[in-house]
Amino acid sequence: MQAFLGDAMSDVNLSESIIRHNANAKSFQRGEDYYRMGSVLSVTQRKNQIQAEVEGSEEEPYRVTIRFNNDELTAICTCPYDYDGWCKHIVATALTYTRQPDIIEKRPSLPQLLDRLDHVQTQRLVQELVEEHPELIDEIDGYVKAIAKPVKLTQKRQPARQITINTKQIKASVRQILRDGARYLEDGYEEDPITEELQSLIQEAVDLCAKDDAHNALAMLEAITDACVQSWDEVAEYGQENEDIVPVLDNAWCEAIYSAELTPEERTDIQINLETWQDEWDADFSLAIASLHQA
Secondary structure, three states: OEEEEOOOOOOOOOOHHHHHHHEOHHHHHHHHHHHHHOOEEEEEEEOOEEEEEEOOOOOOOEEEEEEEEOOEEEEEEOOOOOOOEOOHHHHHHHHHHHHOHHHOEEOOOHHHHHOOOOHHHHHHHHHHHHHHOOOHHHHHHHHHHHHOOOOOOOOOOOOOOOOOOOHHHHHHHHHHHHHHHHHHHHOOOOOOHHHHHHHHHHHHHHHHHHOOOHHHHHHHHHHHHHHHHHHOHHHHOOOOOOOOOHHHHHHHHHHHHHHOOOOHHHHHHHHHHHHHHHHHHOOOOHHHHHHHOOO
């Protein structure tokens, strides 16, 4: 069931008069009974939204959401009640909030939570949510269509970007790291110098993104990835695996792709490279490939 209140509210400011205004006499009385019996299992507040679980006649508790948005108050419960005003579960939740404010658990709002994530982490979160709730993809599809900027058909082809880094030298550095690592492993040392040195090199590419030099970052990542794929056999025979390197590369590729203004041709070239490296190196660059279609 769902109900609305038109009175202006600038904050979560429930009172018993507001609760009575939104519930009929029977629902209010039943809700007060539920409150007194302790049927409200938990109440959480995220800025202007209150959520609770309330025991009812079903095995699973009902979920209540009370949301304040500018001049509108919305109350929703998962129970089947569809009559006059708020159901008893909403009333019990609202009474708990007004009478026992000390037990309300304060948690960050959705915008506050999302502000803690970077582009890559946000994308991973959305992908995992869609895997668990496939029906979300339709809503995401509609939202993206609504906010995406239309592509101008008359766009001028961008001039070739000038790459100032020495990609041959970077490839040589990767090959040297792997050769030194092979000798290290051959001598029986258990420590792993390869991962640390390669991660340091990858971080240099990420740092270029922070300096608004995403295209040099992409060129550097291409050189690192290609050299790793071509020369990894030197250390694989000693049992060295790529599981600590590939996720770092995948994230770095995402960061560079999101930071660069890529032409359709550039996106296609990068995707072909990433898919080829995946096959040749038994790697997973799915996040980077997905970012090519969303950046």
